[in-house]
Every structure is written in C-alpha cells, then in structure tokens.
Amino acid sequence: MKNFVRTVLGDIAPTEMGITDCHDHLIKNGGPEMHEHIDFLMLDVAAAKQELANFVAAGGKTMVVMDPPNVGRDVTRMLEIANAFKGKAHIIMSTGFHKAKFYDKYSSWLKTVAEEKIVPMMIAEIEEGMDQHSYNGPVVERVSNKAGIIKCGTSYGVIDPLEQKALRIAAETYHQTGVPILIHTQLGTMGWEVVNFLIELDVAPQKIILSHLNKNPDRYYYEKILQLGVFIAFDGPDRVKYFPDSVLAENIKWLCDQGYQKQLLLAMDAGRFYYQAAYSATRGYFSYGIAYLLTHFVPLLKQLGVNQAAIDDMLINNPQVALAFDLTKR
Numbered sequence: 001m002k003n004f005v006r007t008v009l010g011d012i013a014p015t016e017m018g019i020t021d022c023h024d025h026l027i028k029n030g031g032p033e034m035h036e037h038i039d040f041l042m043l044d045v046a047a048a049k050q051e052l053a054n055f056v057a058a059g060g061k062t063m064v065v066m067d068p069p070n071v072g073r074d075v076t077r078m079l080e081i082a083n084a085f086k087g088k089a090h091i092i093m094s095t096g097f098h099k100a101k102f103y104d105k106y107s108s109w110l111k112t113v114a115e116e117k118i119v120p121m122m123i124a125e126i127e128e129g130m131d132q133h134s135y136n137g138p139v140v141e142r143v144s145n146k147a148g149i150i151k152c153g154t155s156y157g158v159i160d161p162l163e164q165k166a167l168r169i170a171a172e173t174y175h176q177t178g179v180p181i182l183i184h185t186q187l188g189t190m191g192w193e194v195v196n197f198l199i200e201l202d203v204a205p206q207k208i209i210l211s212h213l214n215k216n217p218d219r220y221y222y223e224k225i226l227q228l229g230v231f232i233a234f235d236g237p238d239r240v241k242y243f244p245d246s247v248l249a250e251n252i253k254w255l256c257d258q259g260y261q262k263q264l265l266l267a268m269d270a271g272r273f274y275y276q277a278a279y280s281a282t283r284g285y286f287s288y289g290i291a292y293l294l295t296h297f298v299p300l301l302k303q304l305g306v307n308q309a310a311i312d313d314m315l316i317n318n319p320q321v322a323l324a325f326d327l328t329k330r
C-alpha cells in the first residue's frame, strides 16, 4: 500500500497536497462554541468559498478543517465547498472530539457510551463515511466521504477525565486505521503531557499534531515537546490579542536554528467570523483572513532569516508526513 492522505473527495498521494494549512475552519454550524461567542457561527457557503479562493490565490492548495462532530462540523455545506474546488484545492475533514467543556459531564454520549462502542463509531467515520448529522443523533446517515484526521482536546492546565476517555478512543482508532491525531490544547498548556499520554498508548509521535502552542510562547517548552518527535502546528498569526506575530515568528526562527524545522506546521485557525476576509466583507468589514498566513506571515518569517527550505518544510513537506495515515496500522 502506498502512502496516502484522506481528503473528503478521496485518498491522494501526500505529494499532491502542496501548500497546506494544517488547522482551519470554513463553516461552523453552531454547537457549544456558539455559547462562548456568537462569532463562532459561520454558515455562509458563498463566503467560505471566497475565503478558500483567497487562500488558493495566495498559493494554498490543501486545508485541514478541524471541526469535530457535535462542535460545528457541517458535512453537507463542507462537501458543497469541497466539490466546488475539485481539482483546485483539497479539503481534509475531522472526526473525534473537542475539549471536555463542550460535553455534558453527565448525559453526553461521550460520557455515557462505553469506549469500546465509540471506537467503531470513529472508525466508521474514517473507513465508511462521515455521519451527515455529525453524531448529533438519534439517526446516523453516512455519506461516502470520509474523515482524514481525528481530533481531541485538552483543557487549561488539566486533562479532564472525559478528555482522557476521548484520547484513549483516538489512540485505539489510530491503531485500527492509522489515522493521524490532532490535539486542541487550551492556551497551549498540557502539550507535553498529552503527548506522553498518547505515547504511552503506543501512538507514533509522527502521527501526533499539537495545536495552539503559539498561545503559550515558551520556546523551551516547545523544545521539550519536539524532543518527543511530534509535530507542532503553529496557528493564529494575525491574532494580536494574544501575541504579536513577531513573538511567534521569532520562536519559529529559534526552533529552526535548533534543528526542528522538520517538525513544524503552519495554520491560521480562523475559526471566527471576523478572522475571515470574505465573511467580514458580508457585513462591510475589512479583515485579512486565512490568506494572511501566506501574504503576511511567511514574509515576516523570511525577514527574520527563516530560509526558503524551512518555509517549504513547514508549508509543504512536513504536512505530507504528519497527515499521512500510518501504514504500519493498515
């Protein structure tokens, strides 16, 4: 069997991916995030198509949309977008879970259903097709399009029991399918801890991606994590409310200088209405959107002395390794 990544329109060779945004969003159809902020609601297919077109115009080719079932995933709208970009862009969709806060601690199916019964639900999303209702139940109706990555989440400074359950489910799903695992860390905490949790469950470090570490801009913590062999997906440039771009860019430069350029990925994680140019435009606002990664952040990396080979690794070569299924499991 040859190496592959699983897009919603079928498996492709990793070398077909081109410039890859490893964690982003185009549609979010409500769900528990909306209770944190209404800006998480993103339902406009035309705006999403325009945003993706902007990314493609800037040189982008593949986008990993990290909305898990029950937390904003909209299979129908996303497939409409993916089909419209057939031949122009690749979309990878996610199954799995988010942080524990988004699940009822007493009555959610993540709480009440046994792990050994949830694992086949995850495997089915990856091997048969996603549930078009995203396990919001009670009816499951699968489309033929498959999920190509499994997500888990951790909380701020802790790994909740429900999150530990989801991690065990993800690890077992990985063992039965080879699917890569991406972790949402809350404000970049518990990264090293969650990697060790998965490694103890025999997940290969090269199939683990950590998100949101940029919100915890501690280069020595990054180094300690990267020594475990995993990937860090740095998302969220253009998010000054956390840190200016220079903090992230200087840390990336430092990590490249330490020899870690083969373990770094880039993304925008533009998961709110006003983080996207096309959605903003529908209300008359100007904002940069997802293309900013390529039009603004990459030039800053170059300005700081990150060479083209390292940028190609982060945008093109490393995603081919991180997002490919683990063939030793198939």
Ligand SMILES: [Zn+2]
Pocket (backbone or CB within 6 Å): 023, 024, 025, 066, 269, 271
């Ligand atoms: Zn996200």
